[in-house]
Amino acid sequence: MTDIKNLSLHELEAFLAGMGKEKYRAAQVFKWIYQKDVEDFDEMTDLSKEFRSRLKECAVISSLTPEKVETSRDGTKKFLFTLDDGEAVESVLIPDEKRMTLCISSQVGCPLDCGFCLTGTGGYERNLTTAEIINQITAVKTSLQPEEKITNIVFMGMGEPLLNLENVVRAIDIMIGEKGMLLPKRKVTLSTAGLVPQIEELGSRCTVNLAVSLNATTNDIRSRIMPINEKYPIEVLLDACKNYPLPNRGRITFEYVMIKGLNDSLEDARRLISLLRGIPSKVNLIPFNEFEGSTFQKPDRCDVDAFHKYLHDNHLVAITRSSKGDDISAACGQLRGKLKGRNIA
Template identity: 50%
Template sequence: MIDYRSKTPAELEVLMESWGEAAFRARQFFKWLWKPGFSGITEITELPKALRARLAIEGLVYDLKVQEVITSLLDGTVKWAFRLSDGAIIETVLIPSNSHTTLCISSQVGCGMGCRFCRTGTMGFERNLVPSEIAGQVLAVLEQTERERWPRNIVFMGMGEPLANFENVVSAVRILTHELGLNFSKRRITVSTCGLAPQIVRLGKETEVGLAISLHATTDELRDKIMPVNRRYPLGELMEACRRYRLPRRRRITFEYIIFRGLNHSQQDALRLSHLLRGIPSKINLIAYNQVQGLGFDAPRHEDVAQFQRYLLNIGFTAVVRKSRGRDINAACGQLWARALGRGDEERVNPG
């Protein structure tokens, strides 16, 4: 069966032409596929009856099933667990703020990158999501959210390493940003990676989305220990890829930096960071680690975070301390997955 929602408009055109149909039929079909509330192929009366019948026989319109949805009483963050057709669970988090709402989506089931501080990393990799499962998270959330709370920004910071599922993530971006579909601005989509250097350069060439790097260390020695990806692509190579990334105009690369107590928040770390990021338009998000039992890292004290931020500000960086959102509903990667599978683990996990 053809998964229609995994196809970009260009791919639907190829399909229609292979069936002897005009290319504009693909555009009509695509527009309906991504309309919030779309209920089925029979609804598309602008397509000829025979074409509707063939579409219904040869393929399917894939919908995500809601397994669980929880809203934070503290800050209105909403978290969905979606059950996929093979029973796998993924999570999607809607994060409201005063000025805009952001949607955090998943790109894989589990993750194979093995970051030592991350619960998803301990789950291992199960499979890549296809474009209908990636972009479908956005559609499902729009369908279940009042219009005034619809997200303006999309971040690939949920479960999985997006650049390890490169082709499907790029297709999902093309689907999400197409003017006939959900029409998100490329400037409002950010792909976050733990540091797959070659794919970073490719991403910049093939899309114009924002880029976030999960950095978390300023030496190869420490990064090798906490993020195995660094042994493949050490800091020098990662920074070179960032320099080559084709950023949208007036955009900066976001560097996510989790602070672990006693590990990575000294004045020397701040100085090393300034050397590493030289020549890269950047901003730094500081995140206090939330302790996860059994992983061997400690949460920093409030003053450690404030001090490290001061070091960075004095050097001239834009460095903000990111507030933890949805703490009462464990709105961070891997957590909902664990609950939905009945693992009953109540600790919060840090975002990748």
């Protein structure tokens, strides 16, 4: 059986053509699923009964139901989804005054082993399918109140999105397509540890916001906390960023996890300004979220504030991200989930 949610619009057109159906039927099915939230072919009333019956014989519309939902004191919600094979992923809904951001996962676990991130300590299992990516969104959307709406999607959950490029790009096409979820391109952000060839390919295939997990201003320190830097060092990564096609008036977000005594000095701030010169950019300063087993520590608040002020005084746009959801292990770098049926969250 073919899961419709694993197909792009063009792939669905080809699938339906194999059934002898017209091209425009794919757009009808897409609108029912992604704009009217229908998960039953029988509810697609502008399709003939014969067509609906044939669809039920050869296709399914998958869905996810959260196994567990935790709510933080700040309103952040963490959703645990168990997948068909017993693996699990987490998504995080972050409400704010003017927007509601959903942080979604792209892999079960992560193979990159970044030292500041809990996800990688549980190992890597597999890529998510397009349907499993999309179903995180539809499941959370179903849980919202009528007046609530997901305004932003960020690929900042479990996994490295660019290691699952085909399924991620297909999911993005569904999100931003006029027959799909109708999200503006500027409301979708993909975060990467810095896989240079895939950054270039992403830029050639779709234009969404890019966030780069930088976290250091020297190759020595970055390689220590991010092994991927041995393959794609800072200067190579930043060259790729300079050529990335951003949405209108967009900036690349550089994420900078601040770790006490490692990358939180004013000298680091000076080097960061120099590195990012000439790149339309903004910096997210993220005080390290501590977790059991890590030897790193959260920086002192005065050092974070001084770092932020130095960037601001030198005209580099920066924000210090608050650790929303840290009391339910939903903050940056804290997602882990459940693997092979054993809860390790």
